[in-house]
Amino acid sequence: MSAVTEPPAMDALAEAARPTAAVVRDALGVGIAVGISGTAFGVAAAGAQLTVWQTCALSLLVFTGASQFALVGALAAGAAPVAAVAGALFLGVRNSFYGLRLSERLALPRAVRPLAAQLVIDETAAVALAQPDRRSTRWGFTVTGLTLFALWNLSTLAGVLGAGALGDPAAYGLDAAGPAVFLALLAPRLREGGAERAVAGVGVALALAATFVVPAGVPVLVALAAVPLVALVLRFRARRGAGVAR
The missing domain is CATH 1.10.287 (Helix Hairpins)
Structure with missing residues (x-):
């Protein structure tokens, strides 16, 4: 009897593990694909004459690509810092609405909510809200957020150091990276x-x-x-x- 009942039990375990594995796989795919684009932000920040520590601080503390590109793009175009920061803040407001939608789906303990708030961006919201239940929502949000945060910051550092090693970014046309990537982020909305x-x-x-x-x-x-x-x-x-x- 044991030989007959063991295979169904193993199949049941495999079926139970499959959704989590699928969520993690999709979350890693999004996190890696978007995370490495932090290199472009590093290059754009160098083109806007930001220092290495200023660039890295933006990725660590702001951590929302569209706002970061809007900020350095405006600075590179000669905008006043106040106008550049205002534009970036307005673009970042949408993350607050993501947070309202995710709060009920995630139902996280109060102690971890401030940390989770830092990871509320377009990509984490998209992966999390696409899940059918709370458990997979938490997996999708956490894996996407941590993967993207780590790679975004590492690639930002690589981008700004690489651009700095080349000398004047404007001489290579790297000062156009910020506006170009910002437009690339907008393009999918037009479709x-x-x-x-x-x-x-x-x-x-x-x-x-x-x-x-x-x-x-x-x-x-x-x-x-x-x-x-x-x-x-x-x-x-x-x-x-x-x-x-x-």
Whole structure:
């Protein structure tokens, strides 16, 4: 009887372990793929004349790629530090909304919440919210966050040291790395449907138009107006559609 019952028991154990293994595999894939792009941030920061310790401090303390690239891109373009920081802060606000959604899904102990908050970014939220249950949500969030944090900071250091070893980043065109990567981060939103694509498109149009009339660093703040504008248009269309339906 034992020979008959052991295989099903082993199969059951394998089935129970498979979801966790799959979550870890996907989380590692995202963490590694995105983490190594910190090299580009290191190069961009060097192009903006940031020192090694300033660059590494940004990755350690800020740890949100879009805000970091927006900051160094604005500084490289000659923006005032206040405008550059304001733009980066506005972009980072979205992480607060991720945190609200993740708090219920993760249900972490109070003692670890401050540490977990540092890991709330686009990638960790995407992996965590794609999971079907709390256990896999925690695995996805933790593995993605720790992997990405470690690799992002290591690759940031490698990027800024490598760019510094080359001399003046502008001589190699490395000063364009920040704006280029920031646009690359925005590009996927243009391929999405609905409100995401509309906000991204309107934001790009507003930022481009603003570059001719406002100082450097301010266009990214002007682009934020895309959110309420698109929201008002969608709300108007929804009300109009409801009226026609009646």
